[in-house]
Amino acid sequence: KNEVEQSPQNLTAQEGEFITINCSYSVGISALHWLQQHPGGGIVSLFMLSSGKKKHGRLIATINIQEKHSSLHITASHPRDSAVYICAVPSGTYKYIFGTGTRLKVLA
Amino acid sequence: EPEVTQTPSHQVTQMGQEVILRCVPISNHLYFYWYRQILGQKVEFLVSFYNNEISEKSEIFDDQFSVERPDGSNFTLKIRSTKLEDSAMYFCASSEGAGDTQYFGPGTRLTVL
Secondary structure, eight states: OOSEEEEOSEEEEETTOOEEEEEEESSOOSOEEEEEEOTTSOEEEEEEESSEEEEETTEEEEEETTTTEEEEEESSOOGGGOEEEEEEEEETTTEEEEOOOEEEEEEO | OOOOEEEOSEEEEOTTOOEEEEEEOOTTOOEEEEEEEOTTSOOEEEEEEETTEEEEEOTTOOTTEEEEOOSSSOEEEEESSOOGGGOEEEEEEEESSTTSOOEEOOOEEEEEO
C-alpha cells in the first residue's frame, strides 16, 4: 500500500471550474508539501502546510493532520493550470515521500 | 528569488558510461537531496547530504551512485556505469534545515542508450 495516495489520478475540467485534488497519507507527519510539475518536468513548490488552510492566488490548500488528509483547490481554473499536482510528505528527517500525482488538464 | 539550478538539462549517454549531474543549491541551504523520476512513475528519494556526508540513502542508491560537494556551491550526483534503467529525470533539492521546505531544481533528463 502506498504511504501517500492521491485522487483522482487524472482530471479534465472546463475553464472556470472549481477543482479539488485530494491527498491521503498513512504516516504520521508534521507538515505536507504540495508541488506542481510542469509538462516539461520541472517541479515548483506551491504550499507547505502543517495545519488549517493556506491561500495563494487562486490556489487553496487545506490539511487535517488528525484525519491524515489534505486537499488542494483551484478556483476559476484556467488552461495554464494544466500540470501534474503532487503531494509529498516528510519521512523521517531527510526525505520526502511523494504521491503518484494528479494530472490536471483544463480545457478552454 | 533564489533558486536551485541544475546542469545539464538533458544528458544522453551510452550504457556503461559514467555521468555526472550537477546542481547548485540555494546558497544558505545546508541540506541537499537527489530524487529521480522514471517516466510515468512517481518521484523517488535517492539520497540526502549534510555536512559533507550522506545522511540517508534509499535502496536505489547503490554502489554505482555517489554524491559530492566538490566546492562551496556545487553538489553532484555521479553514476559510475550507467544502465538502461537509469534513464529518468533527476531532481536536486535543497533546504535550509532538516525537515524544512525542500526547493527543487528544474531537473536533468538522463537518457541511457
